Amino acid sequence: xxxxxxxxxxxxxxxxxxxxxxxxxxxxxxxxxxxxxxxxxxxxxxxxxxxxxxxxxxxxxxxxxxxxxxxxxxxxxxxxxxxxxxxxxxxxxxxxxxxxxxxxxxxxxxxxxxxxxxxxxxxxxxxxxxxxxxxxxxxxxxxxxxxxxxxxxxxxxxxxxxxxxxxxxxxxxxxxxxxxxxxxxxxxxxxxxxxxxxxxxxxxxxxxxxxxxxxxxxxxxxxxxxxxxxxxxxxxx
Ligand code: CDP
Numbered sequence: 305x306x307x308x309x310x311x312x313x314x315x316x317x318x319x320x321x322x323x324x325x326x327x328x329x330x331x332x333x334x335x336x337x338x339x340x341x342x343x344x345x346x347x348x349x350x351x352x353x354x355x356x357x358x359x360x361x362x363x364x365x366x367x368x369x370x371x372x373x374x375x376x377x378x379x380x381x382x383x384x385x386x387x388x389x390x391x392x393x394x395x396x397x398x399x400x401x402x403x404x405x406x407x408x409x410x411x412x413x414x415x416x417x418x419x420x421x422x423x424x425x426x427x428x429x430x431x432x433x434x435x436x437x438x439x440x441x442x443x444x445x446x447x448x449x450x451x452x453x454x455x456x457x458x459x460x461x462x463x464x465x466x467x468x469x470x471x472x473x474x475x476x477x478x479x480x481x482x483x484x485x486x487x488x489x490x491x492x493x494x495x496x497x498x499x500x501x502x503x504x505x506x507x508x509x510x511x512x513x514x515x516x517x518x519x520x521x522x523x524x525x526x527x528x529x530x531x532x533x534x535x536x537x538x539x540x541x
Contacts, residue, residue, distance in 0.1 A: 316451035318454070319446070319450035321438070323495040332438040346437060348384075348400055355400050356376060401471075423504075440506040441505075452533055455515070464487040468487055
């Protein structure tokens with residue numbers, strides 16, 4: 305049974321950042337459900353832009369001329385509805401999780417026009433508060449004043465094993481399902497690219513609470529984040 309926790313009218317922003325496959329999206333979605341908040345998966349937004357570039361056959365052009373991405377951002381629409389992601393009106397929920405998207409997303413996410421466009425969309429989505437938003441720069445750049453900031457980390461091998469299970473459960477095969485060792489290398493490389501980029505790099509805000517999920521079950525990490533949120537709401541409510 306799902307119990308929604310009521311804590312008066314005060315609503316906060318919960319920012320959950322961390323490296324690839326650290327359990328951010330599962331945690332954020334479940335905590336949002338428990339609090340009656342809206343979950344916003346900002347990684348899905350960067351993945352959607354990446355998918356758009358790939359599907360238009362523009363990846364090499366954008367690599368050679370990064371500014372060429374601006375035209376594509378002009379008529380960009382990304383919306384969330386019932387746990388599904390829509391890019392320009394098309395349901396891309398599965399397509400954005402494919403490994404071909406994961407391989408290019410750090411590059412696309414490093415581009416200034418992309419970050420600026422998505423940051424404005426994200427700030428607009430959170431303006432009424434009552435949101436749980438996960439990503440890489442939510443606590444540092446998008447909502448530095450978020451009342452609760454969480455930084456989730458986990459051992460790279462454990463994260464690769466989780467990602468393998470996720471892709472396999474979706475029926476991926478062939479080049480879309482590399483072995484765990486290859487996935488671990490790809491994840492470590494993506495973390496490096498995300499942490500070393502000039503714009504909005506992945507880093508922990510000094511106020512963020514770090515949780516290592518390597519040895520935690522999903523239920524345990526969800527409970528920890530939910531309890532932190534409830535304690536904050538009771539204290540300040
Ligand atoms: O699910 P996973 O942890 O693999 O990644 P994600 O949250 O879907 O994010 C995919 C990629 O988008 C990241 O590797 C970053 O390059 C980028 N991203 C970002 O730059 N800023 C965010 N706020 C969220 C994602």
